[in-house]
Amino acid sequence: MLAYKRRTGGKMTYEVLGERTGLAAGTLQNMGSRPRYNASLATLAKICKALDVTPGDLLELIDDPPKAGRKGRKPRPRAR
Numbered sequence: 421m422l423a424y425k426r427r428t429g430g431k432m433t434y435e436v437l438g439e440r441t442g443l444a445a446g447t448l449q450n451m452g453s454r455p456r457y458n459a460s461l462a463t464l465a466k467i468c469k470a471l472d473v474t475p476g477d478l479l480e481l482i483d484d485p486p487k488a489g490r491k492g493r494k495p496r497p498r499a500r
């Protein structure tokens with residue numbers, strides 16, 4: 421929402437974006453607050469169209485942190 425305000429000078433709320441996209445404001449809030457939210461391409465397309473942006477403007481690639489308890493462990497052989 422902050423990026424939208426910087427780009428356009430206008431204020432955008434989850435409620436307004438929900439009206440423009442047809443998505444629930446709660447869904448949009450979850451997407452904004454949960455880094456691992458798994459949004460569909462259709463959902464991203466609706467948001468991009470409503471904000472007049474590209475997917476690259478919305479997405480950021482972040483490396484996953486190493487999983488706890490797995491460091492230095494050898495993989496177990498799989499049964500055939």
